[in-house]
Amino acid sequence: RLFFYSTSSVKNMDEILTRTLDSLPSYETREKSPPPPESSSLEFIQFYRSLDKSQRPAFLAKLSSDFGVDHKCVAELAANVMDSQKRDISTVLQAEDRLRYCLTPRYKVLLNHISRVEGGVKFLVDLKADVIEFLASKTNDSPHIRDLNGTLKSMLSEWFSVGLLSLERVTWKSPCELLQKISQYEAVHPVRNWTDIKRRVGPYRRCYVFTHGAMPGEPLVVLHVALKEEISDNIQTIVREFSSLDSVEDINRVNAAVFYSISSTQPGLQGVELGNYLIKRVVRELQGEFPHLNQFSSLSPIPGFTNWLLGLLNEQRKEGPSNRILSDMEFMDIEEITGGRAYETMQKLLSTNEWVSSERLVKALEPALMRLCAWYLYGEKHRGYALNPVANFHLQNGATMWRLNWQADTSPRGLSASCGMMVNYRYFLQDTSANSGRYLRTKEIEASDQIRNLVLQFQKASKL
Amino acid sequence: RLFFYSTSSVKNMDEILTRTLDSLPSYETREKSPPPPESSSLEFIQFYRSLDKSQRPAFLAKLSSDFGVDHKCVAELAANVMDSQKRDISTVLQAEDRLRYCLTPRYKVLLNHISRVEGGVKFLVDLKADVIEFLASKTNDSPHIRDLNGTLKSMLSEWFSVGLLSLERVTWKSPCELLQKISQYEAVHPVRNWTDIKRRVGPYRRCYVFTHGAMPGEPLVVLHVALKEEISDNIQTIVREFSSLDSVEDINRVNAAVFYSISSTQPGLQGVELGNYLIKRVVRELQGEFPHLNQFSSLSPIPGFTNWLLGLLNEQRKEGPSNRILSDMEFMDIEEITGGRAYETMQKLLSTNEWVSSERLVKALEPALMRLCAWYLYGEKHRGYALNPVANFHLQNGATMWRLNWQADTSPRGLSASCGMMVNYRYFLQDTSANSGRYLRTKEIEASDQIRNLVLQFQKASKL
Amino acid sequence: RLFFYSTSSVKNMDEILTRTLDSLPSYETREKSPPPPESSSLEFIQFYRSLDKSQRPAFLAKLSSDFGVDHKCVAELAANVMDSQKRDISTVLQAEDRLRYCLTPRYKVLLNHISRVEGGVKFLVDLKADVIEFLASKTNDSPHIRDLNGTLKSMLSEWFSVGLLSLERVTWKSPCELLQKISQYEAVHPVRNWTDIKRRVGPYRRCYVFTHGAMPGEPLVVLHVALKEEISDNIQTIVREFSSLDSVEDINRVNAAVFYSISSTQPGLQGVELGNYLIKRVVRELQGEFPHLNQFSSLSPIPGFTNWLLGLLNEQRKEGPSNRILSDMEFMDIEEITGGRAYETMQKLLSTNEWVSSERLVKALEPALMRLCAWYLYGEKHRGYALNPVANFHLQNGATMWRLNWQADTSPRGLSASCGMMVNYRYFLQDTSANSGRYLRTKEIEASDQIRNLVLQFQKASKL
Amino acid sequence: RLFFYSTSSVKNMDEILTRTLDSLPSYETREKSPPPPESSSLEFIQFYRSLDKSQRPAFLAKLSSDFGVDHKCVAELAANVMDSQKRDISTVLQAEDRLRYCLTPRYKVLLNHISRVEGGVKFLVDLKADVIEFLASKTNDSPHIRDLNGTLKSMLSEWFSVGLLSLERVTWKSPCELLQKISQYEAVHPVRNWTDIKRRVGPYRRCYVFTHGAMPGEPLVVLHVALKEEISDNIQTIVREFSSLDSVEDINRVNAAVFYSISSTQPGLQGVELGNYLIKRVVRELQGEFPHLNQFSSLSPIPGFTNWLLGLLNEQRKEGPSNRILSDMEFMDIEEITGGRAYETMQKLLSTNEWVSSERLVKALEPALMRLCAWYLYGEKHRGYALNPVANFHLQNGATMWRLNWQADTSPRGLSASCGMMVNYRYFLQDTSANSGRYLRTKEIEASDQIRNLVLQFQKASKL
Known part of the structure; x- marks a missing residue:
């Protein structure tokens, strides 16, 4: 039955693709062709939505390979362009225009009608989200699918400008x-109930979203801001503080805007810069509301640090006695406190979050974990840019890696992610534009003295 | 002083163009470049707006020619594409992608940032409106400007989808x-005061607009609809009927939706199909509100008919005794009524609208003017399509040229435009899609028996 | 400390009452006195809100007794009115007007300013809610407080008209x-989470509230309606049915509007008829939306029935062998099924809701519980009107006691309240006005045949 | 025909009054009576609206006299109250309550239902507006109608609190x-077209209204404010200044809020204080928006001054040579300039506004007109309060008569009303409450030195 269904739907695929795509106009008739009836686009949407997740890769493969660019035509017109080089500019431009038209994948016209x-x-x-997923899972990695991905991205970038x-x-x-x-979308610090969300839109808080005319009622990116007397070093004082739920804001107590959560809601808009723009717009908005407000900073999670550290410990254990993670002193301290072998114990305690129950241990681990985390954020790279995605996001926006905070998120979630540490990426408004450009070009990270010192300590301790 | 200013601004032009456009990223770095600061786009806008109308053509010429496509690069990459033909598909696609990037005018990136x-x-x-105006007035007709025009049009088409x-x-x-x-935008039947406009949004009337998120508060196209018991043959009963201003709509008296005015408000969106889509959306909206409503028709002006006829009369007068416009009977009738020479008198009376004061003359002229007007609408062409722009618009939408109405607009405006006649383009919903396609492809006009008969009469009378 | 505080606040009371109330204008100067500054009213509000619940009765007592009507003045003016009887009408009216002014409690002027x-x-x-509470709890039952209660009620009745x-x-x-x-206010069928409330405002449901300009954002009465093919006999199919959460309403499946929950939110508005008016307005609204909708009915809980029945059983047990509740047959059936003594067992099983686990018992009890409940609703009275407050509400509105439904609410809450039964009060629109008048005047209950038959059975069985 | 109609409608009157008013409940049954059906109130409304303006007085007379207070019942209950004096407080209160109920006109219950x-x-x-008009025109001045007027006023005062x-x-x-x-309602400085009204809601202008939930979309009072660098002395700079139509407000240039027009729209709400409250609310609103704004003033017309002056001149002319209006010097000046007899000439020139064409005359008249106008505003009284209604309004609100402005409104309207003068009533916020009370009690006018000096000059000149 499944086989039959699948065949039938593949047949449908051909049919539907042929029907919708074969009638696309040629360069000559492109201005004289009425758009296809809306029903045709609606049918396409309905057909795709009816496909099983498992059937979609094949469909997308067909769409992108059979209804993309006509390579033969491109080659011919490329030849024309080369021939036209010695002719008048008008001829050149026209040859280029034809070539440009021919280089546009045929499915792009369809996607335009759908829009x-x-x-x-x-x-x-949503289609883009599928494409991203298939590319990531390697279920459907072909040059054509990558082309489709690129086409969709450039289209979405324009619409979501x-x-x-x-x-x-x-x-x-x-x-x-x-x-x-x-x-429901809040991924960073989950919302548990009405009071939780009420708090996040109440006094001394701001919540902003970008919406788009074509997707009414749908928030695209969400930014949560806390208005504070100074830049926060702890998340619980933001998301679990309910005392001020009915208070009236005192403008004189608002000195710092702390971005404590930013979430994208549409996987398909990955790669379309929205968060960056949202932060900029919100800064402008807040400056309008609080003319004297001049400290802007994130309070950000550090997803991946604990995992990275556990990996390091593992490696360390295997590679033997060399002592890169802890100083001798620290090493002995920990063995004394725990009564076990330092790395093994740490591995165990960190993976269960049990270490936080021992005040002594917490104290003993603080310097090591702080410098390790600073290194993780500052020194670990992916293609030359910061490995940690949150760091990379804020650095691209032009923020400065400003302050690492100990015991900033002691929820189980915070401990599992980053041993309870969080980091502030600070936005010095006059520098963000320059910082952003420098980071993107040179991959150099702008960091505060605190961060740099911690990194130095790490480098000394680990003899790097 | 003027000279100096002009020089200085030309200098500014170079400066501003160079500054904003030189920093555009190459194909390799296109993903790694932060967007230019917003201030740069704002500066460009401000600079252009500060330019005198007379200075703008030069600026646009420079922008489009010096910052368009790099032809040398295109030629090289076109060669690459040709070379890649025998290689694997991945190489082909990549060569094409580079070529595509290079074929994108550099100013397009700038325009994107501005958006x-x-x-x-x-x-x-507004920039597009300038370009259209300069192209039309031939002040600035160059292949580069035409390219800029095309680029802008395709960009606007996407945003205003x-x-x-x-x-x-x-x-x-x-x-x-x-x-x-x-x-203020109402061009078809001018609005004179509060009561006039109140009438047009009151009972038995509907007024719809398209708006766009990027231009809040700005109506892009406006469609005025009258809800009637039958399809109207007279505009005064629509725009000058105030008796029902406070009445409550009786759903049983709503059998026909008459589109009696459609206006575009943005010259720069000429060529971006909005009116067509607005009519379709409104039809759907009205069907939702009045499930039994099934007659949809325009009541449209016929701009240009009187002028066309006066030209014909002039020609006729010069070319002598042949008698193509009036039948012998009509000719004699008119000479008798007016006591003058038929064509000269007609020319005079039509250009002053005086003929309507004589009931006899009105009666005598009716058959001739009706068949002449039917011919004007149906038979006169521009590049094969209907010469009359309103006719062409509705025919492209798939409407049928349905009924020519005598004394449908007896306002001075209506008389000057079309001797007081108006025409209904009727939308038979099940046929519009097919009609539209046929008209665009074959240029064949779908018309009712009334129209066809009038055309036949004209052909007989004029011995065509 | 408490004593001291209390004294001090009593002193404040005097002060504040004297200050705000002594300056009230006399009859002669009433038109010439500017209103007291707003600050004075705000001070009064703040002072009262700062009082402890335990201090408020004393304050209200003072306010109502010392700042009410000046009885001496009333007596004098009453004498004037009597004297004026033989004089001209103008004199009579003026004497009456003075008397009327004097009969207005002084605090009423204050309350007016506060409003x-x-x-x-x-x-x-909120003040009214306090007064009601104090009167009910007898903490503060004085003729003056009752007067204050009446004054507040008449004022609120006007503002909430x-x-x-x-x-x-x-x-x-x-x-x-x-x-x-x-x-949060939903008292009848508690809302548990987002999905619950989303359901109640989703397709095939309507939720209406009355709001008031002076209390923005505050719903005063809430009415939940289910749109059904027929009048529902079960509440779970309404509040626990989520299948249709994303469905599109089919107008042809909407034949009955079932009011399944109506809640007042302001204890202080008790006695101000809002629910009645809300139902009427909603009926009109729904008729506008669904012209063919013609069945309107509540699906109502029967709070108090189980308790009433347990009382009856208790009495029965004490009073011995007479057999008013169960028929002999039923009596034996139950003893057989439960193996215990019928009334004792019933008492135990009904108070724990355990009886529903036995299908046999459920079946055996149905006839008895149905007729008992019908009697409870129809026959039990308070001051001649229906004892059950929900019944009394709908009967006052002019509804008919229409259908008693077995196993209509099998939630623990429903079982505890009324052994799982619910009742429909049906609104026959053409009769509600007459019904309402008759019920209020004659206390006669309009009931359907089903109800009447059940009542007859009860009367026969219980030999009443 | 008219007679017949009138009879028939009088018959209807009786019928409709009897039907709606006879069924009103007694004291005992007042809580147990359902409200009359809405249709009854709607019928009453419709009937009254259908009456000719000429028929309404008779109807209102009947309503107020036959369905007002039952005097016999009042007398009886008044006797009861007197008898109760020696009994316990509970009895007293109850007797008073019955008397209060009986003193309520029966039509009040009807009006309540209508509301x-x-x-x-x-x-x-609207009914109240009729009553006011009939009372004013003496068409219907009876004690009963005055009572109805009072009842309506107190009801409306409560609803429009x-x-x-x-x-x-x-x-x-x-x-x-x-x-x-x-x-349309703007009575003070008429609005001529879209641009006029756009100006009044544009930059450096504010327009506020009070609306009421029971009359949606209907502005009750309208206040126009100009935001200025200093308190304006000329109205044309406010209502005819269009230069700033598209400007952006510079907060630093906003030092004074000038109330240049306040209009009530509902004649029926005359006597219900709305304007006063609107000014206070707007002041608070503006202080919120412009924390540093601290000058608040009206720029008010002086309706009636020219007429008053013409009357004075007439008197003067008749009473002969005494010279109270002009000083000898002024008298001679004017005779010299005009070449006619001073008072006759002035009378003629002032009634035609011709005097403004002569610069010399304008200069010569300024001192006299200024002091005369100051006297008119300050010295002329009605029942002890300022005769000029605008002055009386602002003085009741607690404003200070602050500055008389020469050539402040040189429109024909302004000249006809007050020889082109206007006056600022200034609101010193800390004093308004005290001023208001003092004015209402003592009728003493708070005025600036400028006004007081002008008054002194008048008194000296006129030898008062």
Whole structure:
């Protein structure tokens, strides 16, 4: 039955692709062709949505390879362009224009028509999410799919350019639909109930989203801000502090804006810069509301640090007596406190979060974990850029790696991710633009003295 | 002083173009380059807006020629593409991708950045209007400007695709800003005062606009609809009927939706199909509201008919006794009524609208003017399509040329434009899609028996 | 310390009452006195809110007795009115007007001023709630307090008259603040989570509230409606049915509107008829939306039935062998099934809801419980009106006691309240007005044949 | 025919009054009576609206006399109250309560029911306007009608108390319906077209209204404010200044808020203080927006001055040579300039506004007109309060008569009203409350030195 269904749907695929894509106009008739009826786009959407996840890769493969660029035509027109070089500019431009038209994948025209029907843009965002997933899982890695990915990305980048986005402040009076989605999308510090979310849109808090006309009611990126007297070094004082739930904001107590959570909601918009723009817009918004506000900083998680450290410990154990992670002193301290072998014990205690129950241990581990974490953030790289994705995001935006905070998130989640540490990426507004450019070009990380010192300590301790 | 200013601004042009455009990333670094600061786009906008209308053509010429496509690079990459033909598909695709990147005019990247700042999209729409105007007035007709025009058009087409447009019904409770703009943009049947516009959004009327997230508060196309018991043959009963201003709509009296005015408001969006889509959306909206409503038709002006006829009369007069416009009977009738020479008199009376004061003359002229007008609409062509732009618009949408109405608009405006006649283009919903395709491909006009008969009469009378 | 505080606050009371109330204008100067400054009303509000619950009765006692009506003045003016009887009508009217002014408690003027400041109306609603509570708990039952109660009630009745209320439909797009309050106020069928409340505002459901300009964002009465093919006999199919959460409403499947929950949110508005008006407005609203909808009914809980029955059983047990509750047959059946003594067992099983686990017992008890419950609703009275408050509410509104439903609410809550039964009060629109009048005047209950038959069976069985 | 109609409608009157009013409940049954059906109130409304203006007085007379207070019952209950004096307080209170109930006119209950139906409150406001008009025109001055007037006033005062009013800022984005009404209601400085009204809601201007939940979309009072660097002395710079139409407000240039127009829109709300409260709310609103703003003043017209002066001149002319209006010097100057007899000439020139064409005359008249006008505002009284209604309004609000401005409104309207002068009533916020009380009690006018000096000059000149 499955086989039969699958065949039939493949047959449908051909049919539907042929029908929708064969009628695309030639260069000559491109201005004289009425757009296909909306029903055709709607049918395409419905067909794709009806496909099983397992059937989609084949469909996308077919779409991207059979209905992409006509290479023969490209080659011919490329020849024309070369021939035209010695002719007048008008001829050159026309040859180029034809070539450009021919270089546009045929499916792009289809995708454009789809974008015009109701729900079409949202469909393409979801389609892009599929493509990303298939590429990542290697179920469907072909040059054609990568081309499709690129085409979709450039289309989405245009539609989701900032001029078309609306900034919306979310309050307790915002539609429930919106608040529920925000609660559900909140990945960084999960929302547990009405009071939790009410807190995040209440006094001394701000919550902003970008929405888009083509996806009404759908928040695309969500930014949570706490308004504080100084830059926070602890997340619980932000998300678990309910005392001020009914208080009236005192403008004189607002000196720092702390971005404590930023979440993208559409996997299909990965690679389309929204978070960066949202932060910039929100900064402007907050400056309008609080003219004297001048400290802007994130309070960010450090996902991956604990795992990275456990890997390091593992390696260390295997490679024997060399002593790169702990100083001799620390090593002995820990063995004394735990009564076991330092690395093994650490491995065990870190993976269960048990170490935090021992005050002595916490104290003993602090210097080591701080310098290790600073190194993890500053020194570990992927293609030359910061390995940690949150760090990379803020550094690309032009922020400075500003302060590492001990016991900043002592929730189980925070301990598992980063031994309870969090980091502030600070936005010095006059420098972000230059920082961003430098980081992108030179991969050099802008960091504060605290971070640099910790890194130095790490380098000394580990004899790097 | 003027000379100096002009020089200085030309110098500024170079400077500003070089500064904003030289830093554009290469193919290799295109993903790693942060966008230029917003201030750069804002500066460009401000600079262009500060230019005198007379200085703009030179600026646009420079922009489009010096910062367009790098032809040398294109030629090289075209050679690469040709060379890659025998290699694996991955190599082909990559060569094509590079070529595609290189074929993108450099100014397109700039325009994209501009679209992202506040007010940027509106700026590009206005820029496009300038380009159209310069091309039309031949002040600035160069292949490069035409290329710029094409680039802008394709960009605007994407941003103003229907998925990004919002349909809004305008009522007397809509923002005054919106209603005032609608009044001011109304080109077809001018709005004179508050009561006039109140009437057009009151009972038995609908007014819809498309708006766009990037241009808030700005109606892009406006469609006025009258809800009638039957398809109207007279415009005064629509725009000058105030008796029902406070009445409550009786759903049973709504059998026909008459589109009596459609106006585009943004010259820069010429060529971006909005009116067509607005009509379709409104039809759907009305069907939702009045499930039994099934007659849809325009009541449209016929701009240009009187002028065309006066030209014909002139020709006729010069070319002598042949008698193509009036039948012998008509000719004699008119000479008798007016006591003058038929064509000369007609020319005079038609150009002053005086003929309508004589009931006899009105009666005598009716058959001739009706068949002449039917011919004008149906038979006169521009590049094979209907010469009359309103006719061409509705025919492209798939409407049928349905009924020519005598004394349908007896306002001075209506008489001057088309001797008081108006025409209904009727939308038979099940046929519009097919009609539209046929008209675009074959240029064949779908017309009712009334129209066809009038055309036949004309052909007989004029011995064509 | 407490004593001291209390004294001090009593001193404050005197002070504040004297200050705010002594300056009230006389009859002669009433038009010439500017209102007291708002600060004075705000001070009063703040002072009262700062009082401990235990201090409020004393304050209210003082306010109502020392700042009410000046009895001496009333007596004098009453004498004047009597004297004026033989004089001209103008004199009579003036004497009456003075008397009327004097009969107005002085605190009423204060309360009026309070109503004018921001938050003032809400304060008076809360004050009224205190008064009601104190009267009910006998902590503060004095003729003066009862007068204050009456004055407040008449004031609130005017401000909360229907013309000043706004009907609002609540949807998933309504402000979160509103939906959270509705969730929290829902007393009849508690809301457990987001999905629960989303269901209640989703397809085939309607939720309406009355709001009031003086208490923005505060729902005053909430009515939940289910749109059904027929009048529901079971609540779980309404509040636990999530299958249709994303479905699109099919107008042809909407034949009955079932009011399955109505809650007042402001204890202080007890006695101000809002629920009645809300039902009427909603009926009108629904008729506008679904012209063919013509069945309107509640699906209502029967709070108090189980308790009433347990009392009856207790009495029965004490009073011995007479057999009013069960027929002989039923009596024996139950003894057989349970193996215990019928009334004792029933008492035990009903108070623990255990009886529902035995299918046989459920079957055996059905006829008896149905007729007992019908009697409870129809026959048990308080001051001549239906004892059950829900019944009394709907009967006053003019509804008919229409159908008693077995196993209509098998939640623990439903079993504890009414052995799982629920009742439909049906609104026959053309009769409600007459029914309402008759019930209020004659206390006669309008009931369906089903109910009447059950009552007859009860009367026969119990030999009443 | 008219007679017949009138009879028939009088018959209807009796019928409708009897039907709606006879069924009102007694004291005993007042809590047990369902409200009459809404249809009854709607019928009453419809009937009254259908009456000719000429028929209404008779109807109102009947309503107020036959369905008012039952005097016999009042007398009896008054006797009861007197008898109860020696009994316990509970008996006293009850007797008073019955008497209070009986003193309530029966029509008040009807009016209350009317207020509850849709459009009912608006109906009562319009009814009140009729009553005021009839009382003013003496067509219907009876003690009963005056009583009805008082009853309606107290009811409307409660419903239109500030807690139930919403402050709304009107902008160019406000509903057209609202802006059109505001344009139409603007009585002080008429609005001529879209640009005029756009100016009044544009930059450096504020427009606020009070609206009421029971009359949605209807502005009740409208206040226009200009934001200025200093308190304006000329109205044309406010209503005819369009240069700043598109400018962006510079907060540093906003030092003074000038109330240049305040209009009530509902004649029926005359006597219900709304303007006063609106000014206070707006002051608070503006202080919120511009924390440093501290000058608040009206720029007010002086309706009636020219007429008053013409009357004075007439008197003067008749009474002969005494010379109270002009000093000898002035007298001679004017005779010299005009070449005519001073008073006759002035009378003629002032009534035609011709005097402004002569610069010399304008100069010569300035001192006299200024001191005369100051006297008119300050010295002329009605029942002891300022005769000029605008002055009386602002003085009751606690403003200070601050500055008289020469050539402040040189429009024909301004010249006809007050020889082109206008006056600022300034609101010194810390004093308004005290000023208001003093003025109301002692009728003493708070005025600036400028005003006092002008008054002194007048008194000296006129030898008062």
